[in-house]
Amino acid sequence: MVKIRLYKEWVVHPLGGRPMKAFLVKGSFPAGERRQSFNKEVAANKKTEVEEFILSDIGSKHKVQRRFIKIDSITSMDASEVSDPRARHRLDHK
Numbered sequence: 001m002v003k004i005r006l007y008k009e010w011v012v013h014p015l016g017g018r019p020m021k022a023f024l025v026k027g028s029f030p031a032g033e034r035r036q037s038f039n040k041e042v043a044a045n046k047k048t049e050v051e052e053f054i055l056s057d058i059g060s061k062h063k064v065q066r067r068f069i070k071i072d073s074i075t076s077m078d079a080s081e082v083s084d085p086r087a088r089h090r091l092d093h094k
Contacts, residue, residue, distance in 0.1 A: 020091055022082045023050045027071040029064045041082050043090035047074050
């Protein structure tokens, strides 16, 4: 349980404080006439959250529809191996 501030009051959030896991995602998406491959480190609780984050992130940055983004693999990794600052921040702040 974690206390969060909501509208100037502290509220206990039942799902807060769960330790996040680090994942490495490999895949590709179309970029012009060829496919651009990617490797991305993500911090999340479940693999479904990782998929949603990747589809949302790449879709918005590269204007690619979700159905064209191909995720080849999602593997868990040790938190000490994470080099992406956004993922490391989410791992450190529970």
